[in-house]
Amino acid sequence: MSAATTEIEVRHAAGLHLRPAALFLQTAGAYEADIRVRNVTRDTPFKNAKSMLDVMSLAVKQGHLIELKAEGEDAAEAIEALQELINSNFGE
Amino acid sequence: MIGIVIVSHSPLIAEGVKDLASEMTQGRVKIIPAGGVDDSPAIGTNAERIYQALLEASNPEGVLVLADLGSAVLSTQAAIEMLPEADQKRILLSNAPLVEGAVIAAAQASIGNDLEAVNAAAEAASTMNKLQ
Numbered sequence: 001m002s003a004a005t006t007e008i009e010v011r012h013a014a015g016l017h018l019r020p021a022a023l024f025l026q027t028a029g030a031y032e033a034d035i036r037v038r039n040v041t042r043d044t045p046f047k048n049a050k051s052m053l054d055v056m057s058l059a060v061k062q063g064h065l066i067e068l069k070a071e072g073e074d075a076a077e078a079i080e081a082l083q084e085l086i087n088s089n090f091g092e
Numbered sequence: 093m094i095g096i097v098i099v100s101h102s103p104l105i106a107e108g109v110k111d112l113a114s115e116m117t118q119g120r121v122k123i124i125p126a127g128g129v130d131d132s133p134a135i136g137t138n139a140e141r142i143y144q145a146l147l148e149a150s151n152p153e154g155v156l157v158l159a160d161l162g163s164a165v166l167s168t169q170a171a172i173e174m175l176p177e178a179d180q181k182r183i184l185l186s187n188a189p190l191v192e193g194a195v196i197a198a199a200q201a202s203i204g205n206d207l208e209a210v211n212a213a214a215e216a217a218s219t220m221n222k223l224q
Contacts, residue, residue, distance in 0.1 A: 019115055022115070022117070022199045025199050057221070
């Protein structure tokens with residue numbers, strides 16, 4: 001069992017809502033690892049990165065910092081993929 | 093991957109909710125609108141039309157139906173009863189709010205959640221605080 005964490009700024013104008021949230025969910029959903037995410041800027045607790053409702057409830061707006069943590073065989077790959085998605089500004 | 097059927101009195105609402113929910117899925121989930129009575133813009137629901145949508149969305153993992161209210165629910169129940177009994181078990185009529193529920197259901201379905209899990213997530217949409 002391996003674990004990985006990271007902090008990253010969301011630069012997308014919509015924050016982590018609707019389409020970006022769905023892309024985030026699909027990226028997280030492609031991995032077996034248990035993935036949690038929290039909004040550092042708002043100091044929220046960790047929520048399930050594979051739940052659309054949880055992700056939207058974090059109310060991540062443009063410029064907010066989020067923290068990701070993953071546990072499982074593919075934890076490192078999962079974190080890397082989510083980082084890449086956010087850094088690419090969700091492919092836009 | 094489960095299928096989703098959107099039932100509304102208004103054909104435009106059914107189409108619009110389908111369009112919005114489809115934005116969440118990367119084309120991974122079949123979402124079929126079943127709005128209105130016939131091919132006119134008239135407001136109402138039609139069990140036969142919903143039945144056809146159920147057939148179109150049909151797949152082994154099941155179909156989640158989201159409806160607006162009142163006779164949309166009754167017509168959906170009538171449509172489900174038109175299916176052979178074995179197929180009825182694979183259809184779940186959700187208590188979720190239509191728009192929020194469809195968006196969340198589409199997103200959860202797109203990551204391969206099963207029918208019950210997708211419905212639970214969609215129904216939880218009614219607890220979402222959108223004034224944050």
